[in-house]
Amino acid sequence: MSDREDLWIEKGSEIFLRGVRCTNCGSILFPPQPYGCEACGADGGSLEDFEFSSQGTLHSFTTVYVHPKIETPYQVAEVRTEARQYVRARLDHPDPKVGEAVIGCLQIIDDDDAQFVFVPTSQAGG
Amino acid sequence: MAAKNILNDRPAYVVGIGLHRYQHATETSYVTLGLTAVRAALADAAVDWPSVETAYVGNARIGMAAGSTMLRYLGPSDVAVAQVENASASGSTAFRQSVHDVASGVADVSIAIGVDKPVAGAGRGGPINANVPTLDHGLIVPFSHFAMLAERYMADTGATVEQIAKVAVKNHGNGARNPFAQRQKVRTLEDVLAPPQISGALTRLQCTPVGEGAAAVIVASEDALKKLGIDRDRAIRVAASASRLQEFTPDENADAALTRKTTFEALEAASMSPRDLDIIELHDAFSIEELLYAEAMGLCGTGEAAARLERGEYDIGGKHAISPSGGLLAMGHPIGPTGVGQVCEIVRQLRNEAGDRQHPQAKVGLAHMVGVGAVCVVHVLKR
Structure with a gap:
């Protein structure tokens, strides 16, 4: 996976996601890619960079107990953002429930670089 | 169309x-x-x-x-x-x-x-070589995708962890009667729910080998x-063949939508409806999938599959026998053979040669597989 840090950007105190928007049909697509619009078929030239809020609601989540390379257990989430786009990433939530409000933040995981993680909106540091 | x-x-x-x-x-x-x-x-x-x-x-x-x-x-x-x-x-x-x-x-x-x-030495697949970046850092694996579908299904329908596990109890029971199955042991609900936990509600015996x-x-x-x-x-006789590529469906469960469209394309081509199906071999790589696909195929209404399965409607001898072979959960999923093996089971059932796992009066069967991409392939066979 190339350049994961290109997928988000800090804007003030909030983390925005970087996707693409189709100039032909208006669909917002994430992750970004240069190949074409899945919604209408327009070619890659019709896809322009588009930043959108990482705020959304928990569409679903799970705890993973088994992984060949990553320390377990950990949580992952599928979040429906305000831009109507589904985004999957790590989740850090003490008691997640479908439909709850979450937002992206940056966390250092295993002494690695900063990772994008969804957390409860109520707990997001100002 | x-x-x-x-x-x-x-x-x-x-x-x-x-x-x-x-x-x-x-x-x-x-x-x-x-x-x-x-x-x-x-x-x-x-x-x-x-x-x-x-x-x-x-x-x-x-x-x-x-x-x-x-x-x-x-x-x-x-x-x-x-x-x-x-x-x-x-x-x-x-x-x-x-x-x-x-x-x-x-x-x-x-x-x-x-x-x-x-x-040894199998290469990376197309999805990785397409070089589309993701945020998930390798965290999302097939079973976590389906564990998330299970969580969402429980929130939407009120189904329980035990009800989902009963899919595996049924299919392990069927597999125990299939000499070609990888897993040939009858399992109780307690066995199926026992650790190791893999992801969310899914235990080892609810994941395909x-x-x-x-x-x-x-x-x-x-x-x-x-x-x-x-x-x-x-x-x-092969009555119909349908194959589809997943579409962009921002407002619908993409897995369910793909199965629904492919199944109905095949049923229409065969001039049949879901109620005509006696045997269904579907892609139950994870227990939750059988409930999602039974609903997507129109065997019952949305949110009803767990209760119907509990009542025995999907048993051999029930309303529709789902995965009499044991399905992917018990017969197994060696990848290449799986879809062909489903056809073998349906043919055996429609010939009335399935021995002690024979579904009575089986006349029509449907084989359903999904694959990464995502793709869905459905065939209808009839006697």
Whole structure:
């Protein structure tokens, strides 16, 4: 996976996601890619960079107990953002429930670089 | 927008089936696995190898030219061979090619084979090589995708962890009666819910074992039945074939939408409705999938599948027998063979040759696979 840090950007105190928007049909697509619009078929030239809020609601989540390379257990989430786009990433939530409000933040995981993680909106540091 | 069903004009029949048991990976060569299934299918059809005009070999893990390498050991023939890769639907897609060869008149006899096993040095797949970045850092694996679907299903329908686990209880029970199944043990609800926990509600026994094995089916035309003297009573007609690529559906569960569209395309082509289905072999790689797909296929209303399964409607002898083979959960999922193996089970059931796992009066069967991409392939067979 190339350049994961290109997928988000800090804007003030909030983390925005970087996707693409189709100039032909208006669909917002994430992750970004240069190949074409899945919604209408327009070619890659019709896809322009588009930043959108990482705020959304928990569409679903799970705890993973088994992984060949990553320390377990950990949580992952599928979040429906305000831009109507589904985004999957790590989740850090003490008691997640479908439909709850979450937002992206940056966390250092295993002494690695900063990772994008969804957390409860109520707990997001100002 | 269902296209004209070529199978109405030129019938295609499955006339032979053969399997190598699905099992944990061993030292056995894929050639041995595959030829065991091919020879069994030829013997079942009472057809010799030189009568087979085209061959499609479905696999995703054993590398380039495995199909042609294997088939040379059957001796001289004029067969045209191609290897077919379509992720978990590789075998289903090989079958579709054979069916279309026969229905279009390109061949009177074709064989669809699935053979696979884990081998060292398998390359990275297309999704990785497309170099589309993701945020998930490798955190999302197949079982976590389906564990999330399970969580969402429980939130939407009120179904419980125990109800989802009962899918596995049923399918392990069916697999216990199938000599070709990788898992042949009856399991109680307690067994299925026992650790190890894999992800969310899913325990080990609610996840498919991916090992090795092989399956083969011989497809023949009306002319071939006459010319080769094939037993008509054991020939099972292919009523429809459908294959779809997942579409962008921002407002609907993409897995369910893909299965719904592909299933209804096939049912319409066969002029049938969900209630006509006696046997359904579906992609139950994870227990939750059976409930999602039963609803998507229209066997029941949204949110009803868990309760119906609990009442026995999907048991052998129930309203629809779902995965009488044991399904991916118990028969196993060696990848390439799986879709062909589903056809073997349906043919066995429709011939009334399934022994102690026979569903009474089985006349119509549906085979359903999904694969990474995502793709969905559905076939309807009838007696």
